[in-house]
Amino acid sequence: MSNAAAEPLIANNRSSSEAQDERDEALVIDESVLAIPGLFIWTLTFCAGVSGFLFGYDTGVISSTLISIGSELSSRPLTTMDKSLITSCTSFFALIASPLAGLLADSFGRKNVILGADILFIAGALWQAFTTTVWGMIGGRSVVGLAVGSASFVVPLYISELAPSSFRGRLVTVSALFITGGQVVAYLVGWWFSTQVSGWRWMVGLGALPAAVQFCLMQGLPETPRWLMKASRREEAKTVLLRVYGGKGTDEGDVKNLVNGVLRRVEKEIYDEDEAANGRAVPRAGKTGWSAKVARVSDSFSQLVTVGGNRRALVIACMLQGFQQLCGFNSLMYFSATIFTLVGFRSPTLTSLSIACTNFLFTLVAFHNIDRIGRRRILLWSVPIMVAGLALCAVAFNYVELPAQKAGVTQVEGGVGGIWPVIILGAMVVYVAGYAVGMGNVPWQQSELFPLAVRSLGSALSTATNWGSNTIIGISFLPMMETLTPVGTFALYAIVCCAAWFCIWMIYPETAGLSLEDVGGLLKDGWGVEKSVRNRNRGRRRDGGR
Numbered sequence: 001m002s003n004a005a006a007e008p009l010i011a012n013n014r015s016s017s018e019a020q021d022e023r024d025e026a027l028v029i030d031e032s033v034l035a036i037p038g039l040f041i042w043t044l045t046f047c048a049g050v051s052g053f054l055f056g057y058d059t060g061v062i063s064s065t066l067i068s069i070g071s072e073l074s075s076r077p078l079t080t081m082d083k084s085l086i087t088s089c090t091s092f093f094a095l096i097a098s099p100l101a102g103l104l105a106d107s108f109g110r111k112n113v114i115l116g117a118d119i120l121f122i123a124g125a126l127w128q129a130f131t132t133t134v135w136g137m138i139g140g141r142s143v144v145g146l147a148v149g150s151a152s153f154v155v156p157l158y159i160s161e162l163a164p165s166s167f168r169g170r171l172v173t174v175s176a177l178f179i180t181g182g183q184v185v186a187y188l189v190g191w192w193f194s195t196q197v198s199g200w201r202w203m204v205g206l207g208a209l210p211a212a213v214q215f216c217l218m219q220g221l222p223e224t225p226r227w228l229m230k231a232s233r234r235e236e237a238k239t240v241l242l243r244v245y246g247g248k249g250t251d252e253g254d255v256k257n258l259v260n261g262v263l264r265r266v267e268k269e270i271y272d273e274d275e276a277a278n279g280r281a282v283p284r285a286g287k288t289g290w291s292a293k294v295a296r297v298s299d300s301f302s303q304l305v306t307v308g309g310n311r312r313a314l315v316i317a318c319m320l321q322g323f324q325q326l327c328g329f330n331s332l333m334y335f336s337a338t339i340f341t342l343v344g345f346r347s348p349t350l351t352s353l354s355i356a357c358t359n360f361l362f363t364l365v366a367f368h369n370i371d372r373i374g375r376r377r378i379l380l381w382s383v384p385i386m387v388a389g390l391a392l393c394a395v396a397f398n399y400v401e402l403p404a405q406k407a408g409v410t411q412v413e414g415g416v417g418g419i420w421p422v423i424i425l426g427a428m429v430v431y432v433a434g435y436a437v438g439m440g441n442v443p444w445q446q447s448e449l450f451p452l453a454v455r456s457l458g459s460a461l462s463t464a465t466n467w468g469s470n471t472i473i474g475i476s477f478l479p480m481m482e483t484l485t486p487v488g489t490f491a492l493y494a495i496v497c498c499a500a501w502f503c504i505w506m507i508y509p510e511t512a513g514l515s516l517e518d519v520g521g522l523l524k525d526g527w528g529v530e531k532s533v534r535n536r537n538r539g540r541r542r543d544g545g546r
């Protein structure tokens with residue numbers, strides 16, 4: 001698809017908007033002097049990314065765990081209700097935790113929320129490993145849910161506030177790589193321990209290990225410079241920025257200029273925010289005490305919904321996170337083994353591994369391309385691939401005669417042969433590849449859409465949208481397979497993807513390469529789609545089409 005076809009019409013009045021663009025460009029910090037991210041920023045990204053691994057591991061391990069528990073909890077086999085509760089309590093508590101973590105991240109810092117999530121990951125893992133009852137398991141999974149909800153919100157925020165803008169997309173995608181890598185490891189661990197006596201206790205308990213390692217590693221890492229500035233700790237912020245931008249081959253003078261530039265822009269943002277808050281009689285950021293905190297939170301919320309630019313950022317972030325889940329990917333993550341059993345694969349668990357591996361491998365493709373191609377373009381190109389995969393799936397299910405039992409019942413020995421099951425698998429792989437390249441990770445770039453004043457709360461609410469939609473998909477997939485049939489279910493997901501493509505095309509501007517402070521300017525008076533695409537194309541032409 002050509003670019004022109006993919007973008008809305010450019011406004012006629014180019015000259016005045018171009019003049020404005022040029023004025024804006026004068027404020028942009030030139031980070032092209034940074035050839036590659038330095039060791040320091042990689043270390044930060046990898047240490048923080050371990051939370052992503054835990055998110056992936058803990059959400060991925062549950063399918064094998066459920067199969068292996070047998071009658072070891074409450075001395076009886078798990079009922080369907082037990083299984084649903086054990087699975088969905090994690091996403092439900094993640095949904096509750098993400099907005100709370102948003103408030104904590106503003107008061108206590110991003111790093112402390114990561115550390116807090118580690119403690120919850122460890123407690124939840126051990127709780128599950130040693131529990132003897134179904135309710136104990138639900139309790140442990142809920143604690144893990146609190147950890148997953150906090151981590152899934154705070155890690156992209158932590159990385160994006162530390163990363164130089166030219167690498168921000170890629171560095172945030174590292175956390176998506178950790179998530180999908182965690183899911184692959186969870187499938188492998190599940191497959192390995194499923195043959196051992198009480199192996200499931202190891203499956204869930206092992207989650208404590210990376211959390212403990214991360215807890216130790218994070219002790220030596222800094223807070224984000226943007227949070228430090230907000231907490232009036234300018235010197236510390238400067239030290240962190242010098243380390244972020246410094247590194248082998250970078251000129252010391254360039255680094256100082258860059259750091260001063262970033263500090264000035266963040267300072268201006270905080271100053272503007274303080275001035276505006278003064279006008280609204282809101283206590284300043286340094287003020288402690290519960291009444292000051294509550295006043296700031298409610299002010300933050302009203303800023304988020306009443307200020308046009310913030311509201312647009314919230315709509316975009318929630319729209320992307322909602323579609324990431326409602327496109328149905330996690331129904332494969334949670335139930336692909338069930339589907340593959342139904343269509344007659346001999347080793348459904350191993351076949352499911354191909355879904356997890358595809359997800360991981362194509363997240364690598366996203367990692368390589370997200371800053372080069374851009375978030376918007378990568379989505380506009382990859383969502384049609386998802387639609388094609390889903391449509392082929394729906395067509396193929398038409399030709400597969402499923403066993404007489406209801407689709408929702410697991411462990412049905414399918415007796416279907418022929419080419420169609422293989423086509424279903426191929427179509428799912430195509431769909432997952434399309435998902436992993438765009439939808440699977442671009443929504444996690446959410447933090448860059450919000451200005452500092454509402455960044456934490458905005459990211460938290462969009463993360464909550466993700467977990468809310470995740471819960472809906474988890475609960476609705478099996479009933480939909482029964483009532484709508486597999487053909488209807490996959491066709492419906494295809495329609496959701498078409499709606500996603502249209503919304504992205506209409507309202508999601510290109511944010512690749514912009515500094516965090518510039519994205520706010522883009523959404524100030526509108527969705528900023530035309531302007532962002534025009535600037536991006538101009539930049540690409542300047543860089544020889546890269």
Ligand SMILES: O[C@H]1[C@H](O)[C@@H](O)[C@H](O)[C@@H](O)[C@H]1O
Pocket residue numbers: 059176179180183324330333359439440441444470
């Ligand atoms: O970005 C992640 C990733 O795509 C995972 O594979 C998926 O299970 C999560 O729900 C999603 O948030």
